[in-house]
Amino acid sequence: MTKKKQAQERAARVAAMRAEQARKDRRHRNLIIAAVSLVSLGLIAAVAIPLVGAARQREAVEAAADAPIEGVEEFEDLSANHVTGSVDYPMAPAAGGDHDQAWQNCGVYTDPVADENAVHSLEHGAVWIAYSPDLPADQVEALTDKTENEEYALVSPYEDMESPIMLSAWGAQLSVEDADDPRIDAFLARYLQGEQTPEPGAACFSGIGTPAA
Template identity: 50%
Template sequence: MKSLFPLALLLLLVACSGGSLEGVQTFDYRGGDHRSGSLVYAETPPVGGPHNALWQNCGVYDQPLYNEYAVHSLEHGAVWVTYRPDLPASEVTALKELVDGRSYTLLSPYEGLSSPVVMSAWNAQLAVDSARDERLKLFLDKYEQGATAPERGAACSGGYGGTR
């Protein structure tokens, strides 16, 4: 009987290699561009670019957020979990459970999403059809306080706490 050790080792190496996460789109924005007023973004929701000088406090919101504050939180290493406002309550509960205990996440409804749930980090985005998609946790693990954030570790509290 052949040993499964070589196969298990190969799977472990692939899992730990930091390879690409299926379905993630990546972008190339630089940080530090603070502006005031309403801004236009190429992605929905945005994944980087100019933003307000004040960041959005990380947390769970039941109303939409201003892009300009949330993008600043992404620059600090936050992951913004957005969902269609008509997402079933059970799916919203699953998203709340997913971000529970994480200090660098935003959760909010968002009008006009291409998919029921869209997860955004600085320069990365994943759109999925269900709050129970296993890639959501993998995205959080990779991008919350991840290497793509220009100012990771900067505050995600003490900023703007309002909604639109």
């Protein structure tokens, strides 16, 4: 075999090896792109699915808040005078009426608060969630979770209630048996700074009391 022929065969083998390597490189690159795409799609789905679920949940709560909330008792023609001393309210906890000149700072309390101060907070658009002192700890935690980052929510224990949990806004009240009751979210959505508020936008801080949370 001539040197020229040998050189041609070597060149052919080198070209074939390079072509095979290029094919392998393309296949490897395509596999990497496919894997990255799958991961990206998975990440998008992992983010998008909870967001869609949360949006749908918000829509459901807003729809429930716009509809009549079963069990809500309403009180009309409530006076709103500043008084000194205790007030004999027709409901317990109170849901409006004459009240102390100092409002209760909104937040979560581990000890009872006075009706007279809490009612002033209701006048400012707060929702007061009162719970029986013997309510299980996980139920109390669920209530506090619902009001996290809510500037106009007041949570505290309350003695001798007719139900384990009672939600009060100015002129409106709801009794529930369980912290998982969906009407709680609807009540909060409707009445936190809701249309019933006599003094919307008034502060629920710089009053009295130091919340635990």
